[in-house]
Amino acid sequence: MMNAQLTAIETAARVRSGDMTAVEALAQSQAAVTARDADVRAFLHLTDDRAAEQADRVDAQVAQGQDPGPLAGVPIAIKDNMCTRGAPTTCSSKMLEGWKPPYDATVVSRLEAAGALVVGKTNLDEFAMGSSTENSAFGPTRNPHDLTRVPGGSSGGSAAAVAAGFVPLSLGSDTGGSIRQPAALCGVVGFKPTYGAVSRYGLIAFASSLDQIGPFASTVADAALCFDTIGGHDPRDATSIPSAIPSAAAALGNGVAGKRIGIIDELMGEGIDDDVRARVEQAAAALADAGATVERVSVPATIYGLAAYYLIAPAEASSNLARYDGVRYGQRVDGVNVEEMNAATRTAGFGDEVKRRIMLGTYALSSGYYDAYYGKAQRVRTLIANEFAQAYSSFDLLMSPTSPSTAFELGAKSDPMSLYMCDVCTIPSNLVGHPALSVPFGVGDDGLPVGVQLLAPLLGDDELFAAGQVLEDANPTDATASGSEIRGEVRP
């Protein structure tokens, strides 16, 4: 069933040429959702009317000989922490249940301007805080490859929507690995761009200095097209990079011949499952076969990333989430005065993980502790950046596992710390703002997908796509095709 799913590039080509209408593309996506999302639960809300209007508009443009855009008729799912005008945007929180933003996120506007059809909003860990999509006020999303397993998180709904074949493309946000880790666990391509390459305007902030929007796709080329569409300067985001972002699509097919690629030592040791490590080594061999020089490299400070992240992200979150006070929008639980109303609203509206991080961040910023925690963590960022700079003086790209393990069972990681460990490989890129791409590469001992992470320095985004395509071509398992038809695992 899923094998019939067209890629975004194929869909757009057919719609643009008139071989298929956008309305038909939308209908196929909707049929897939109807057939299987009751099990997967990737979507929180479907935006049928909006998608239908957009499909009609695209078809009319084609009929009139106008250019409907590079993503003409491509169904796309949006993580529910990005604003969609007039459509629910909840962050999977009771706090925002029923809220409909009066504006669109820049990425949503750009996708629609390129002809894409926004079919719905996907599930996530509440306010993007989590690595399993179990922390959603509206229930967990399940891994399409094995419904007893988590899809990863926090962008689990968007990862699952692509893995299940509901849509060829979706958007996630990545603060500490929230695109790459679920991409790995769901066997799809997931990309976290250079910080500032994609506008955050309309992305509901978790940790502003770490958050970045990026695509999920079933192919590296589709991810490149999506990134090229949503990326580029936005005057509404003061942290948006003003210079042109190199085209990812243009770098496709460049290969890795002559490239120097380093495997990060610290992310290949303790805490990484053996089967995952084996896939990374196999991927390294594939890159070497394609003409790259692959060596091990030490980036010692990466081991401090997790500790720094779990101070910085909660600190920023504690401030970003203060606005959910019951005054202007969203839920309110009344009180005799405004202070009590605020507290009652926040207590009822936020789940435990959100409360935990708000408290941790409040503490990390409070007087007397700032220097010991937040101040120190901000210096660790610089330390990690310095060490990456050192590594990039000898290497063009770095690589590591995306996630220490394959998808785990729902409820398996009830202790917060063990869940936090899921992000150990992905966090360093967020701390320093570098781009990173997760590409499916084989399966683990459990037959579930493994992701290999490729890392590049600031604005090296395009290079990642060239290398990612090499891995895609060498992938021993076509894990992206479906949740039910994973081909036999390949041992090194």
Place this chain on the structure above:
Amino acid sequence: MSELPDGWEMVIGLEVHVELATQTKLFCPCANAFGDEPNTNICPTCLGLPGSLPVPNAQAIDYAMTLGHALGCTVAGSVFARKNYFYPDMPKDYQTTQYEHPTNENGSITLGDGTVIGVERAHIEEDTGKSTHLGGGGRIHDATATLVDYNRAGVPLVEVVSRPEMRSADQARAYVSELRDILLATGVSDARMEEGSMRVDANVSVRPVGSDELRTRCELKNINSMRSLGRAINYEARRHVDLYESGQSPNQQTRHWDEDGGRSTPGRSKEDADDYRYFACPDLPPLVPTDEEMQAIRAGLPVLPAARRQALADATGIEAGQAVLAVERGLDALAIAAVRAGAPGDVVIKHVDQNLSDGAGQLDGPMLAKLVGLEVSGALSATQVKTVLGELVASGGDPADVAASMGFEAMDSSELATLLDQLIADNPDEWQRFTEGDTKVQGFFVGQIMKATQGKADGKIVNQLMKERSSG
């Protein structure tokens, strides 16, 4: 103004919030307008909607740096920080302000009397919305509900923080008045206290005269006029002295000035010192002013009130402290022109201060000089001068002609020359002495001419004529 009992002095520091005269808000393109219908200048950013982001207004930053230069501050790179606390009129429940790295630091304001008051910092921040408390007869504590209008939320402010260097309510008022003049001169703000575009909080404490300690201070809020400022400070300082003299001491707290009741009432206590958890705002890159920007701002600065007072003092020979009113009225240039045209400075300043409260109208410097000449020479009486001055302000003209048209005869110089020549001929010995340098006989000639003209002659012109004849 009530004074403190002997042995006590006030220690006053002021925090003045100034709304900048920009078209739009600090971080969003909503109109920065006063008096519009509630919640009609709002957008995702200034409402703190989820997903919204701030982008700084270039003009606001330019104004802030302009003010910094005008206050003689070190104007440097700055970082926006978040000050975290909950309040319903603050849409994000944090205020974006500057903390560790403000745009402006270490400046000063020179008061009219020459006293220099230090300015610790002048940083950029965003304003809050406006709360209206319903019920309770307008008393906050008995309100039944609060209504919030976010039109003002996000309006750009500069907070000018003085050092605690003022010692009287009058000095505090002079400081605010001087700051207002600087704001108006630079165009940075319209500085209207009554509209809230300039809001003053006063930190007041007292101490024994001669001590340099800083005792517990109270922060007075809700001061809406210059009159309130003086009354509030005097009341609060007196309250502190009374407490100390009865063996108690004040608590550090924010207090509300109640203008009708003429007293301050306790607001939020600062005992549970708020923990604002400041940190650099990750949505806003640092500001690093370029040399070109700084040069352009400096080049665009007008001459500021203190410098104008000094220039007027230098030109007229008066004390800078006597130049306050002339500069405030914008008549310093006129006064200087009058002095350059030969009028004595003290007389010019007397007219500017006493007779030109509504401005100079059609009057210019040379006219004023000529009129003053008629006055000094005794050609016109003080009352006549005032009447002529009024006419010159209204319609301009030649002071002598105007005086003549009003029937106040003044002599013209050819008539005077004839008279003088006759006098010289009649008194050759006296003239000889004058030409040899005996200035005492000068009075004889002037007196004779005044007598002959019944005081209508311009003494200055007579002097001039005598000088010409003795040297020629």
Place this chain on the structure above:
Amino acid sequence: MSERITRDEVAHVGQLARLVITDDELTMFTEQLGAVLDTASDLAALDLSGVEPMAQPCALTNVTRPDVIEPSLGRDEVLAMAPAAQDGRFRVPPALGEA
């Protein structure tokens, strides 16, 4: 159990963050926050003297916009999102104290 953070501190932090924390939650959060702060103590050993803090990964400066007005959102649309509104304003229970 970790001594990194006390129950009282967790309670205080809850107040600062406007969260009502029950006794049971206090026990749970004290333990969990302590565990995270234990990990954070790894950083204590690092010599970071001379290392500047990084607040943002992008090295941008002086990002501004021109001072040009754009239209406001419609008041009706905005107030329709509000839990309570009155007289064109957002209505909340009485706000005591000063900002």
